Amino acid sequence: MSVRRSGARAPHPIIKLLVQRVALGVVTLCVVSVVIFAATQALPGNAAVAILGHSATPAALHALERQLHLNRSVFAQYGSWISGVVSGHSGTSLVNGMPVWSIVGPAAANSAVLVGLSGVIGTVVGVTLGAVVALRKDSLLDHVSSVVALAVTALPEFVVAIAMIILFATVVWDVLPAVSMVPPGTQAWAEPRELILPVATLAIVIVPYIFRMTRAATVEALASDYAEMARLKGLPTWRVLAVHALPNAIAPVVQVIGLSFLYLAGGIVVVEFVFAFPGIGSSLVSAVSNRDVPTIQLLVLVLAGFYVFVNIVTDVVALLVTPRRRLPR
Secondary structure, three states: OOOOOOOOOOOOHHHHHHHHHHHHHHHHHHHHHHHHHHHHHOOOOOHHHHHHOOOOOHHHHHHHHHHOOOOOOHHHHHHHHHHHHHHOOOOEOOOOOOEHHHHHHHHHHHHHHHHHHHHHHHHHHHHHHHHHHHHOOOOHHHHHHHHHHHHHHOOOHHHHHHHHHHHHOOOOOOOOOOOOOOOOOOOHHHOHHHHHHHHHHHHHHHHHHHHHHHHHHHHHHHOOHHHHHHHHOOOOHHHHHHHHHHHHHHHHHHHHHHHHHHHHHHHHHHHHHHHOOOOHHHHHHHHHHOOOHHHHHHHHHHHHHHHHHHHHHHHHHHHHOOHHHHOOO
């Protein structure tokens, strides 16, 4: 019969969750890398055909296939590709011969700025509006804001983007650039005016989701016994909201914020294309149009890594803001 030592302790819930999520994230990325490689291999033709064109002679195609190691088995090609990705040498672009990382790196940095700013602004606006409207439940402000949020939710990203261009760049007011052409070699944050419309578009898209969840969770928290007791003790409304209601309503809001960041990762493809913003979305559209397989593979893998990272951060933050779950037992 085994006896547990008195000094032995269970791992801290946060550490345990982090280890589990990281392990699952690594497995997920491995599976995604296999799917990405298999999907690009299933495309008609190969990299040699994409480079030389269909009019190339068979001898030239065979020579280039040997140079690109396309004559090796699929498993050997996958092993070579994934080892290159891990080591930072994921091949060269089929369009311009540049290293793929030199194309994907700056594009990912620009998109990270766009997603980060949009996510932070959308979160602050959504949480603030949701908390304020929750205090005025069933008022005119509550009904109007709920209808507007529902209407904005139904609009696709490109409709919001075009509306922003019409309002602030062309027809109504000509005060902002209609396209966000960041010069090559320049970081996105160095051109703040170019970021205003894309960031505003993405923030408008995610605010309704955060607003509606914050409102619902805060209304439920304000109707609880502990909030009623705080009001009976004479605490001001703002203190009941900030100290008692919001801390207990924040966990589901964190989950929606995480989902909003994941939504932004998909939304940037359309928004960046509309504004001609040199990010990961426009790079993906260009790579697909030009059949640049190595660039497509790395771009999709980077997006998958972002999804895994955001899920891990969301789960950890949700645990941190839930006292009864984050304390070791």
